[in-house]
Amino acid sequence: MPRPTLPRREFLGRSLGTLTAAVSLGGAARSTNAFLAALQAGEVTTGAGEERYRVQHDWLMPPAGLAWGDTHGVCQDRAGDIYVSHTVGADATKDDAIYVFGSDGTFKRSFGPQFKGGGHGIDLRVEDGTEVLYHCDVNRRRVAKTGLDGTVMWEVAAPTEATFKGGAIYDSPDAWNPTNVAFAPDGDLFVGDGYGRSYLLRFSKDGKFKSVVAGPGSAAGEVLQPHGLWLDDRGGEPLLAVADRANRRIQWFDLAGRHVRFQTEGMRQPCHFKTKGDLLLVPDLSSVVTLVDGKGHVVAQLGDGDPTSLRGAARRDFIPGKFVHPHSATFLADGSILVVEWVPIGRVTRLEKIA
Numbered sequence: 001m002p003r004p005t006l007p008r009r010e011f012l013g014r015s016l017g018t019l020t021a022a023v024s025l026g027g028a029a030r031s032t033n034a035f036l037a038a039l040q041a042g043e044v045t046t047g048a049g050e051e052r053y054r055v056q057h058d059w060l061m062p063p064a065g066l067a068w069g070d071t072h073g074v075c076q077d078r079a080g081d082i083y084v085s086h087t088v089g090a091d092a093t094k095d096d097a098i099y100v101f102g103s104d105g106t107f108k109r110s111f112g113p114q115f116k117g118g119g120h121g122i123d124l125r126v127e128d129g130t131e132v133l134y135h136c137d138v139n140r141r142r143v144a145k146t147g148l149d150g151t152v153m154w155e156v157a158a159p160t161e162a163t164f165k166g167g168a169i170y171d172s173p174d175a176w177n178p179t180n181v182a183f184a185p186d187g188d189l190f191v192g193d194g195y196g197r198s199y200l201l202r203f204s205k206d207g208k209f210k211s212v213v214a215g216p217g218s219a220a221g222e223v224l225q226p227h228g229l230w231l232d233d234r235g236g237e238p239l240l241a242v243a244d245r246a247n248r249r250i251q252w253f254d255l256a257g258r259h260v261r262f263q264t265e266g267m268r269q270p271c272h273f274k275t276k277g278d279l280l281l282v283p284d285l286s287s288v289v290t291l292v293d294g295k296g297h298v299v300a301q302l303g304d305g306d307p308t309s310l311r312g313a314a315r316r317d318f319i320p321g322k323f324v325h326p327h328s329a330t331f332l333a334d335g336s337i338l339v340v341e342w343v344p345i346g347r348v349t350r351l352e353k354i355a
Contacts (some may be wrong), residue, residue, distance in 0.1 A: 020046075044321045045354065049331075052289055053337065053351035055321050060084065060348040062099055063107050067092040068346020073122035073180075073272075073328045074338055077131050077148060082109065082338065085115065085122035085135065086346055098122070098135075099149065103333065105350075111150030113129045114140070121180035121228070121272070121328070127205070136178045138195055143178050145207065159201065159209035169199055169212065175231035180272060182229035182240060184255060190240055192226035200226050200242065200253075213240075214256040218247050221259035225311075227330070228272030232280065234294045243270040245285070266298035266308070276331040283326035289339055301353060302337075311343055318347070 012026050042087050043344050044055045060082065062068060067089030080103030096110035097119035100302035112119065118139025120299050124131055132153065135144045144155040162169050179194030187205040190213065198216035200223055203209055228243035232252065239260055240253045250263040250270055268286035275281070279299070280292040291299050305322030318324060318346035325342040332338055337351040 005164045017027065044122075046302045046321055046351070047300045049300070051302075052354040053302060054354055055303065056350040057318070057354060058315075058322065058347060059100075059350035060101050061107055062092075062110075065093045066096070066099065066107075066110060068348075069117075069119070070099075070342050070344060071340035071346040071348055072342065073136075074330050074340045074348070075122055075124045075133075076103075076330060076332055076338075077124055078126075079149065080333055081148075082332070083122055083124070083133065084340060084348060085112075085119040086340075087119055087139075088116045089345065112146075114152075116146075116207075117193060121178075123181055123183070125183050134181050134189070136180055138177055138179060141174060141177045141196070143181060143189075143191055143203075143207070154207045156203065156207040156209075158196075162199070162201065162209055162212055164199065164215050169197060169215075180228045180243075181224075182231050184240075185238055190229050192223075192229050192242065194225050194227040194245070198224050198226060198246075200229075200257075202257075210320075211257075213253065214242075220251075220262070221253075221257075223247065223251060228270070230275065232272035232273070234275055234278060234280070241273050241280070243282075244271055244273060245269050250282070260262045263292065264295055265296065266292065266301065271326065272328045274330045277326075281329055281331060281337065283329040283339060285325050285327065285342065287323045287325060289323065289329055289337070291324050303339075303349075313343075315345055315347075323349070 008337050040271035045051050052127045055197050068333040069087030071086045073085035082101045084099050095113035095116040097115035098112040099110050100108045115137050118137040120138045121136035123134045133146050142155050145153040158170045158173040160170045178191050182190040189203040191201045193199045200214040202211045223244045224246035226242050227245040230241045232241040242251045244251045252260040268284050270281050278294045287308050288304040289302040303323040310324045326339050327342040329339040335353045339349045341347045
């Protein structure tokens with residue numbers, strides 16, 4: 001059985017001032033007391049049609065002595081363990097930026113003190129039968145490859161040798177700031193310079209710079225803040241999907257770096273992606289998680305809390321069933337969705353599929 005979204009007493013003891021307004025559940029406006037009862041019973045839902053989910057906020061919470069910072073990245077390994085990358089909260093007694101939980105939500109271990117303040121994108125790949133993790137550290141401005149236990153295999157800093165249209169693109173190591181990666185079928189690595197100069201780059205499996213795929217701009221084939229990347233193989237031919245966040249769109253490239261198409265429907269500030277079957281999962285910084293089918297149709301927008309001013313709010317002031325700033329998400333092996341949010345105190349929400 002899944003754990004409660006919060007310790008029961010804290011969950012039901014949220015400020016009534018936050019919940020005074022009647023809230024629509026299942027299409028009917030209910031009073032505050034009824035809403036609290038619905039929270040206790042796990043009846044807060046989101047979505048529509050075949051994509052309806054039960055909302056379980058704070059499904060993952062660190063134990064005493066550890067504390068979330070901004071929760072930025074999430075992935076799951078073959079054994080079911082869940083890895084969350086974050087910046088580390090001020091109250092934490094350890095600097096570890098990667099927290100690991102079992103598939104039932106039980107905390108297991110932590111590692112990665114070098115990523116404190118910069119824990120951002122985290123992705124898993126199987127290489128020669130072995131699972132490895134790729135980390136984007138936005139504090140030290142590096143991409144790192146580690147084992148599941150955190151053992152560092154290599155790290156790469158700014159590719160100062162990179163050129164584009166005849167000129168060097170990084171005159172300083174600090175000009176580059178990688179946010180997420182994606183994996184090419186041939187073993188290469190795509191890296192989005194989402195917080196630097198907005199280049200999309202390609203590296204070899206061992207971290208050697210190979211080429212620039214795209215540069216900054218708003219035209220087809222150009223990107224601004226390429227924040228999240230994913231190899232999208234739903235159509236047969238694999239394409240590189242880019243969360244072209246500052247342009248408020250998804251952009252697809254073929255593996256040679258040529259523009260294929262855009263998606264603007266339903267996009268506000270897309271952050272990252274995962275796929276399952278026909279669905280593309282898009283956590284969007286503008287307070288929503290969007291599901292898009294293989295034809296580009298938006299099939300559901302989950303937990304829409306836009307507009308919001310709650311990024312710096314206390315946990316008790318977050319609105320149940322509404323997102324603040326989704327930053328990454330993944331489909332778990334059990335069919336649920338796990339969403340991590342860009343809030344200074346961190347938040348990890350499980351969306352349980354309703355049959």
